[in-house]
Amino acid sequence: xxxxxxxxxxxxxxxxxxxxxxxxxxxxxxxxxxxxxxxxxxxxxxxxxxxxxxxxxxxxxxxxxxxxxxxxxxxxxxxxxxxxxxxxxxxxxxxxxxxxxxxxxxxxxxxxxxxxxxxxxxxxxxxxxxxxxxxxxxxxxxxxxxxxxxxxxxxxxxxxxxxxxxxxxxxxxxxxxxxxxxxxxxxxxxxxxxxxxxxxxxxxxxxxxxxxxxxxxxxxxxxxxxxxxxxxxxxxxxxxxxxxxxxxxxxxxxxxxxxxxxxxxxxxxxxxxxxxxxxxxxxxxxxxxxxxxxxxxxxxxxxxxxxxxx
Amino acid sequence: xxxxxxxxxxxxxxxxxxxxxxxxxxxxxxxxxxxxxxxxxxxxxxxxxxxxxxxxxxxxxxxxxxxxxxxxxxxxxxxxxxxxxxxxxxxxxxxxxxxxxxxxxxxxxxxxxxxxxxxxxxxxxxxxxxxxxxxxxxxxxxxxxxxxxxxxxxxxxxxxxxxxxxxxxxxxxxxxxxxxxxxxxxxxxxxxxxxxxxxxxxxxxxxxxxxxxxxxxxxxxxxxxxxxxxxxxxxxxxxxxxxxxxxxxxxxxxxxxxxxxxxxxxxxxxxxxxxxxxxxxxxxxxxxxxxxxxxxx
Amino acid sequence: xxxxxxxxxxxxxxxxxxxxxxxxxxxxxxxxxxxxxxxxxxxxxxxxxxxxxxxxxxxxxxxxxxxxxxxxxxxxxxxxxxxxxxxxxxxxxxxxxxxxxxxxxxxxxxxxxxxxxxxxxxxxxxxxxxxxxxxxxxxxxxxxxxxxxxxxxxxxxxxxxxxxxxxxxxxxxxxxxxxxxxxxxxxxxxxxxxxxxxxxxxxxxxxxxxxxxxxxxxxxxxxxxxxxxxxxxxxxxxxxxxxxxxxxxxxxxxxxxxxxxxxxxxxxxxxxxxxxxxxxxxxxxxxxxxxxxxxxxxxxxxxxxxxxxxxxxxxxxxxxxxxxxxxxxxxx
Numbered sequence: 001x002x003x004x005x006x007x008x009x010x011x012x013x014x015x016x017x018x019x020x021x022x023x024x025x026x027x028x029x030x031x032x033x034x035x036x037x038x039x040x041x042x043x044x045x046x047x048x049x050x051x052x053x054x055x056x057x058x059x060x061x062x063x064x065x066x067x068x069x070x071x072x073x074x075x076x077x078x079x080x081x082x083x084x085x086x087x088x089x090x091x092x093x094x095x096x097x098x099x100x101x102x103x104x105x106x107x108x109x110x111x112x113x114x115x116x117x118x119x120x121x122x123x124x125x126x127x128x129x130x131x132x133x134x135x136x137x138x139x140x141x142x143x144x145x146x147x148x149x150x151x152x153x154x155x156x157x158x159x160x161x162x163x164x165x166x167x168x169x170x171x172x173x174x175x176x177x178x179x180x181x182x183x184x185x186x187x188x189x190x191x192x193x194x195x196x197x198x199x200x201x202x203x204x205x206x207x208x209x210x211x212x213x214x215x216x217x218x219x220x221x222x223x224x225x226x227x228x229x230x231x232x233x234x235x236x237x238x239x240x241x242x243x244x245x246x247x248x249x250x251x252x253x254x255x256x257x258x259x260x261x262x263x264x265x266x267x268x269x270x271x272x273x274x275x276x277x278x279x280x281x282x283x284x285x286x287x288x289x290x291x292x293x294x295x296x297x298x299x300x301x302x303x304x305x306x307x308x309x310x
Numbered sequence: 311x312x313x314x315x316x317x318x319x320x321x322x323x324x325x326x327x328x329x330x331x332x333x334x335x336x337x338x339x340x341x342x343x344x345x346x347x348x349x350x351x352x353x354x355x356x357x358x359x360x361x362x363x364x365x366x367x368x369x370x371x372x373x374x375x376x377x378x379x380x381x382x383x384x385x386x387x388x389x390x391x392x393x394x395x396x397x398x399x400x401x402x403x404x405x406x407x408x409x410x411x412x413x414x415x416x417x418x419x420x421x422x423x424x425x426x427x428x429x430x431x432x433x434x435x436x437x438x439x440x441x442x443x444x445x446x447x448x449x450x451x452x453x454x455x456x457x458x459x460x461x462x463x464x465x466x467x468x469x470x471x472x473x474x475x476x477x478x479x480x481x482x483x484x485x486x487x488x489x490x491x492x493x494x495x496x497x498x499x500x501x502x503x504x505x506x507x508x509x510x511x512x513x514x515x516x517x518x519x520x521x522x523x524x525x526x527x528x529x530x531x532x533x534x535x536x537x538x539x540x541x542x543x544x545x546x547x548x549x550x551x552x553x554x555x556x557x558x559x560x561x562x563x564x565x566x567x568x569x570x571x572x573x574x575x576x577x578x579x580x581x582x583x584x585x586x587x588x589x590x591x592x593x594x595x596x597x598x599x600x601x602x603x604x605x606x607x
Numbered sequence: 608x609x610x611x612x613x614x615x616x617x618x619x620x621x622x623x624x625x626x627x628x629x630x631x632x633x634x635x636x637x638x639x640x641x642x643x644x645x646x647x648x649x650x651x652x653x654x655x656x657x658x659x660x661x662x663x664x665x666x667x668x669x670x671x672x673x674x675x676x677x678x679x680x681x682x683x684x685x686x687x688x689x690x691x692x693x694x695x696x697x698x699x700x701x702x703x704x705x706x707x708x709x710x711x712x713x714x715x716x717x718x719x720x721x722x723x724x725x726x727x728x729x730x731x732x733x734x735x736x737x738x739x740x741x742x743x744x745x746x747x748x749x750x751x752x753x754x755x756x757x758x759x760x761x762x763x764x765x766x767x768x769x770x771x772x773x774x775x776x777x778x779x780x781x782x783x784x785x786x787x788x789x790x791x792x793x794x795x796x797x798x799x800x801x802x803x804x805x806x807x808x809x810x811x812x813x814x815x816x817x818x819x820x821x822x823x824x825x826x827x828x829x830x831x832x833x834x835x836x837x838x839x840x841x842x843x844x845x846x847x848x849x850x851x852x853x854x855x856x857x858x859x860x861x862x863x864x865x866x867x868x869x870x871x872x873x874x875x876x877x878x879x880x881x882x883x884x885x886x887x888x889x890x891x892x893x894x895x896x897x898x899x900x901x902x903x904x905x906x907x908x909x910x911x912x913x914x915x916x917x918x919x920x921x922x923x924x925x926x927x928x929x930x931x932x933x934x935x936x937x938x939x
Contacts, residue, residue, distance in 0.1 A: 384932040392724035398717030414619035415725035
């Protein structure tokens with residue numbers, strides 16, 4: 001079998017260590033999930049201890065956290081080892097003189113890692129979705145937790161792809177591996193923090209109002225809640241200090257002018273649209289960064305050619 | 311000042327871990343007298359760079375010893391200049407800063423004027439960053455840094471490879487002037503033999519990690535002879551380095567023992583012929599000062 | 608000597624270490640100043656506003672509705688968290704920079720060899736390259752840690768949602784342990800930078816060693832000072848008491864036997880009550896570190912990390928010396 005030939009094989013050979021480390025990481029994560037659900041979950045439940053569920057839920061959290069934040073490493077790697085080092089040391093020029101245009105070089109350098117990231121996601125995400133829902137009674141998390149939210153859908157892959165493109169762009173613009181590494185990681189962290197904070201705004205929330213206090217299902221992701229004071233929404237009335245018998249409660253809330261309650265939230269059914277919107281945003285940024293990387297590279301090598309012709 | 315610039319005794323250097331280890335140098339013994347301009351030649355991967363790095367105190371030998379200017383390479387550091395093959399320099403510094411760094415790191419013996427001269431010869435703007443220089447321009451700065459140190463021993467790994475013919479000629483002149491004026495011992499590796507013939511007076515031929523030939527170039531050339539003899543001639547007792555039979559003639563390069571037969575046509579080989587003959591025939595016996603002393607004994 | 612020889616008489620390496628790493632020096636200074644300013648702001652206006660909001664809240668909680676600045680409380684909580692994690696990231700930043708930029712890149716590009724063939728030994732080169740950053744890292748991280756402690760003290764007891772001293776992020780960010788870890792990171796990065804040919808590999812290696820040592824010291828810390836034991840009679844019905852870093856919790860039976868890690872956390876459920884009755888448990892015990900143990904734990908952990916750092920430093924220097932120099936006396 002020689003399905004992998006020429007350029008892809010060269011890229012694979014050059015970054016063999018990274019590929020091995022990544023494959024080991026993904027396989028360990030998947031194996032960990034299977035082990036936790038097939039072995040640890042049952043033994044935790046059987047032990048009957050108050051804390052035993054932590055033996056299961058803590059490592060489950062580590063897996064999703066590690067996979068979620070793996071884009072930091074992808075950004076660092078893309079900025080330095082994948083592109084930055086080659087530009088810095090001049091081996092990129094070596095490649096460009098081997099009958100390989102700079103754009104094809106970059107295309108191969110990006111396409112293969114992207115393929116690897118997508119394949120890793122295709123393996124990890126379904127396994128994680130199964131693992132996360134298999135033993136809900138032992139877990140204390142919710143679908144709207146940052147790492148869980150990303151790892152249960154394509155967003156986790158989109159973060160990796162975006163990190164790859166941003167790392168490559170930073171390396172091509174800065175042409176030096178360490179500054180590119182720093183910038184790529186910083187940009188991706190900022191982007192991630194921003195998206196995590198604004199995730200809930202990217203899809204319309206559900207608002208429920210009621211004359212009585214609202215009991216949301218456990219899975220709902222509450223954004224804001226409060227009371228209606230003479231029909232107006234209010235978040236700062238301290239109504240939970242009302243206490244006592246039902247009649248006392250009624251008097252207390254009446255004194256405050258409370259006529260009802262409201263709550264805005266995302267039901268669990270919003271998971272898919274929210275995850276897809278975030279994936280879309282990330283892929284748009286990925287596309288822009290990739291286009292910018294190609295444009296900069298073409299512009300620069302074109303200019304370099306003119307310069308050497310003089 | 312000692313009269314020996316470098317003395318190696320059974321010097322060996324191994325790279326890599328057990329199992330996959332390779333010997334870059336093995337059982338390497340020679341003596342280079344001070345004040346010589348010595349060429350280190352050999353094919354790619356022969357161990358030239360390793361030998362220079364050992365003499366510069368950049369790497370420690372696996373076995374044997376090397377003495378530089380009468381002491382260890384580490385102790386001789388201040389008196390030895392080194393130009394590595396890839397001419398590493400700090401890309402973020404300007405040329406002027408690079409030279410100022412040389413002055414700061416080589417207190418007491420920095421020759422600012424000499425360094426300036428080398429840089430000025432290339433018409434370089436001292437404010438230019440190293441990052442923006444061409445390969446040849448970097449070589450010039452690296453040489454300026456090494457010469458500014460005013461070393462007693464100057465080790466250079468492929469120093470001229472990046473230079474255009476004009477710059478090569480000019481800088482070789484600078485080096486020779488340095489050697490003549492200050493008695494600097496110069497050791498430079500190259501695989502372009504022709505480039506060394508005019509300027510070097512000592513040769514060190516390395517092949518597969520061992521010393522194949524070592525000595526004064528004149529003596530080495532005199533110690534060998536090119537002969538043309540009838541095809542079936544017995545060339546013994548002379549040591550045959552290389553022989554080729556064409557028709558009824560055998561052409562050979564030999565190391566004569568005693569006098570050669572008068573009817574054989576002969577002559578002294580050129581340096582290039584000598585070097586190529588040894589390189590083409592890895593089994594040919596080595597000739598080093600240690601060995602030649604044994605012969606004369 | 609000719610007039611051309613106008614060189615200084617002493618090796619001036621320090622100024623070149625500064626010159627070569629000027630961008631890093633600027634970034635470090637900016638980082639320290641920005642974080643210091645943020646911590647001062649946290650300790651001053653933000654803590655005061657949050658404390659006042661809590662005071663108002665507590666004052667009127669019994670009497671019914673009241674207006675208080677909830678945003679001030681949340682703001683303090685958020686910024687405290689950001690500042691804490693920023694301080695905790697410092698050892699990793701130092702390790703990454705040390706492995707990649709300070710040493711790794713020089714080895715990768717061959718400029719280390721350029722430096723070693725000037726008039727100074729590789730050992731001297733490494734000593735200067737480590738000593739100067741070590742000084743700046745100690746001063747900078749030390750200042751951050753002191754200011755973080757200041758900000759924590761400003762909130763402690765005044766802000767009900769302020770983190771306890773035993774919260775691990777707070778514990779590390781406001782004590783000398785993190786300074787020692789930053790130094791460990793510096794040396795670990797240098798050690799790997801000298802051994803690995805690639806600066807990216809050295810960066811990753813430096814981060815891994817730092818993370819590994821942090822994890823190790825985290826497991827070790829509770830055992831570095833003898834614990835205080837608090838016994839609470841079963842009748843209290845609330846579980847073991849005593850706030851701080853807990854090492855072992857459990858129950859004591861009528862015979863005086865200690866059963867650690869008893870399955871239930873409190874005898875609130877019928878199941879647990881039955882379980883404890885079965886064991887004949889009479890009281891809870893809690894082996895823990897109270898707040899008074901804060902400084903002993905910090906300083907012992909710091910000492911251990913500094914010892915590890917010293918060991919790594921020795922290994923680094925020995926490795927460099929063995930790599931670059933013929934053993935003494937071998938060449939006569």
